[in-house]
Amino acid sequence: MSQDRPHAPELLRAIREFLGSDVLPKLEGRTQFHLKVAINSLAILEREATRGPTADTAERERLKVLLGRDGSLAELNAELARQLRDGMRDETDAALMAHLRATITDKIAISNPKWR
Amino acid sequence: MDGVSETQDAMAMLAQRLATTCGRHFAAPVHIEGLFRHSGGASRQTWGFDAIVERSSGAERLALVLRRDPPRNTDTATGGGESSLALDRGVEFALLRVADRHGVPVPTPLFHLDASDGLGDGFVMRHVPGTAIARELLREPRYATARGRITAQLGGILARLHAVPLGELPKLRRTTPAEAIAQQRHVLDTIGEPHPVFELALTWLERRLPAAAVTPCFVHGDFRTGNFLADENGVTAILDWEIAHTGDPLEDLGWMCIKSWRFGAIENPAGGFGQRDELHAAYEAAGGPPVDKARAYWWEIFGTARWGIICMAQAWKHLSGAEHSVELASIGRRCAETEVDLLQLLAEA
Numbered sequence: 423m424s425q426d427r428p429h430a431p432e433l434l435r436a437i438r439e440f441l442g443s444d445v446l447p448k449l450e451g452r453t454q455f456h457l458k459v460a461i462n463s464l465a466i467l468e469r470e471a472t473r474g475p476t477a478d479t480a481e482r483e484r485l486k487v488l489l490g491r492d493g494s495l496a497e498l499n500a501e502l503a504r505q506l507r508d509g510m511r512d513e514t515d516a517a518l519m520a521h522l523r524a525t526i527t528d529k530i531a532i533s534n535p536k537w538r
Numbered sequence: 539m540d541g542v543s544e545t546q547d548a549m550a551m552l553a554q555r556l557a558t559t560c561g562r563h564f565a566a567p568v569h570i571e572g573l574f575r576h577s578g579g580a581s582r583q584t585w586g587f588d589a590i591v592e593r594s595s596g597a598e599r600l601a602l603v604l605r606r607d608p609p610r611n612t613d614t615a616t617g618g619g620e621s622s623l624a625l626d627r628g629v630e631f632a633l634l635r636v637a638d639r640h641g642v643p644v645p646t647p648l649f650h651l652d653a654s655d656g657l658g659d660g661f662v663m664r665h666v667p668g669t670a671i672a673r674e675l676l677r678e679p680r681y682a683t684a685r686g687r688i689t690a691q692l693g694g695i696l697a698r699l700h701a702v703p704l705g706e707l708p709k710l711r712r713t714t715p716a717e718a719i720a721q722q723r724h725v726l727d728t729i730g731e732p733h734p735v736f737e738l739a740l741t742w743l744e745r746r747l748p749a750a751a752v753t754p755c756f757v758h759g760d761f762r763t764g765n766f767l768a769d770e771n772g773v774t775a776i777l778d779w780e781i782a783h784t785g786d787p788l789e790d791l792g793w794m795c796i797k798s799w800r801f802g803a804i805e806n807p808a809g810g811f812g813q814r815d816e817l818h819a820a821y822e823a824a825g826g827p828p829v830d831k832a833r834a835y836w837w838e839i840f841g842t843a844r845w846g847i848i849c850m851a852q853a854w855k856h857l858s859g860a861e862h863s864v865e866l867a868s869i870g871r872r873c874a875e876t877e878v879d880l881l882q883l884l885a886e887a
Contacts, residue, residue, distance in 0.1 A: 452577060456864055463868045496732070503732035507723070509741050513884050522735055526881055529874040537875045538804065 430471035438464040469532045477528035484521045549573060552657070553587070556604065559655045560589045560662070563648065567592040582607055582624075582780075586665060603645060605630070606660025623711065623721070624780040631661040632708045633779050640702045642695055643775050668767030668774035672801040675768055676810045687772040689812025692761075692794065693820025695776060700787040700826060702756045713757070713785040714750040718840060719743060722847050729854050735877040739843045742884055748833045754784045761790040762799040763809035791817065791829065792837025797879045798845050798872075807838075839883050846876030 428436060442461050449457055478495055485498035493501070505511050511518050530537050553570040560568040568589050576584040585604040590597050607627060625633070627650075634647040645663040675681050675688075713721070719740050726736060759781030767775045793799075795807040795814055803810035808817040818829040853870025855861045 455577075459865050459868050463864070463871070466868075466871055499732040499734060502734045503737045506734055506737035506741055509745075512745075513738060513742060519881075519885075522738070523881060526735060526874060526877045530878050533871040533874040537878060 431468045434464050434468045434471060438468070466533055469535070473528065473532055477525075477532070481525050481528070484524065488517055488521050552585070555655060555657050556587060556589070559649075559651060559657065560591070560602075562652075563662070564589070564591045564593075583660075601665035602648070603663050603665050604657070604660060605663065606651065606658045608658040609656065623783075625710075625782060627660045629708050629710075630779050630782075633782055634663065636702060636706050637699065637776070637779075639706075640698055642699050642702075643773060644779075645775050645777070666767050666775040668769040670764055670767050670777065672763045672799075672810065675763070676801055676803050680770055681768070684768050684770055684772045685811055688768060689806075689808045689816045690820040691773045692766070692809065692811075693817045693826070694824035695773065696758075696761065696787070696790055697821045697824035697826035699758060699761075699776075700755045700790070704754070704756060704784060707756060707784075710756075711783045712754060713783050713789075715747050715786065715836070715840075716744070716750070718785075718789070718844075719747075722844055725847050725851055729850055731850065733846075733850070733873065733877070735880055736843050736846055739839065739880045739884065742887075743836065743840050743843070746836060748786070748830075748836055750786075755787050757783050757785045757787065758790050759783055760793070762794045762796075763801060763811070764799065786833075786837070787827070788830065788834045789837045789841075791821065791834045792839075793841040793844075795834075795838045796841040796845060798842070798875065835887070839880070839887065842876050842879050842883060846873045846880070849873045849876070 438461055441457060441464070446454060446457055446461070482495045482498060485495070485502060486492055489498055489501055489505075491498075491501070502511075513519060553573050556573070557568050557570050560570070568591050571588045571590060573585060573587040576586060583604075583606055585606075587602055587604065589600045589602050591600060605627060631647050631650050634644050637644045638646055643666075645666045647661055647663045650661045651657050651659065669675065675684065722736070722740060726733065758776065758779065760778050761776070765776070765778040766773050767777065794809050795817070797804055797807075800806060800810040806812055807814050814831070814834070818831065818834070822828060849869050849872045852866045853868075856863050856866040857870075
């Protein structure tokens, strides 16, 4: 069932802006620092609410092709991690590297788009 | 400096116990002023305070620091990260004394706490002026002169640190490159969240394993921007000795160059302050062995994976219930930064 507006990213943004403009200036020291951390985390959640589902679907589709099997995202990643630990695949595998680059590009776009 | 709010009663009791402990050490009446808690975890605390020592010749004010693991009233799970490798405070105290003697700038350690002090396991050291805050050191105009000196100073300090005779140190864990990889895989397996990029990087590193250090030396283990104090003239003290061990000296040189310790100044691999070549030249000029640059780079790639896995472990401290903290929880989302860096490093290597 679809929820009413605001959608998750919109509601998260409203909370984040309230905390930043109304609460942050009233705090100091350690508590203010932790609120800055929390505000930054809310920004991550906004981006995740917007982009996360599409990124997860694309990652799972790529993994299905790469591994030649079906499974949940967690199962497929566990399988890929096992193959990499065992040295069955490595950085010479172009399809693997394309998958990892696409996955991490989506991941950093959510967690810290300013990272360079 | 950030403080952590504590109840008035707990603060008063801590000040009173510190006064008793310091009084015994200085053999004079002592009272405590300006007690405040530095940022940091719940299980390992750092407190700043002034001890006013009432000597017959007059009162003397000493700026001191307490490092302690407070008395435990609950069992504290560590959450499966590198904290299981951390030294206890007694060993840290002993290391500081040896480092101090060998010309490594540290807060001079004064005395270890007694069990009867009721303060937990820890020690008291002198306060050292300076800031550890990376963004201030890397950006504020008043540190411009210091910025020009810090790379060479860190290289020189590392050379002295690595030259400390192992026989003078307490018994420390030895870590070879192969063991370093095994430790990280152990943390990954303990947490159980699959990370293909970390697995790729660790296998890549394993296939290019440097030989175990011919002569293992004293390794700080967490030598980086954020873990030293500096003032307008440069480095004043090296802090955070709790992951110290013995092994490959280049581990310290590689670790301090990972992108995460440049705090945005990515064009300066040496902790955001300078170039790798400057760091290595200063290290060699201060008596350090010639730097095998490929091997230092191996440790830099390893360090990038290590920091990513530490981020997971920090979040795990929160998720496992060992230590609830929005700060620890949020660090979990920093893994992706190291995954970006690792893919780039492997593509360039």
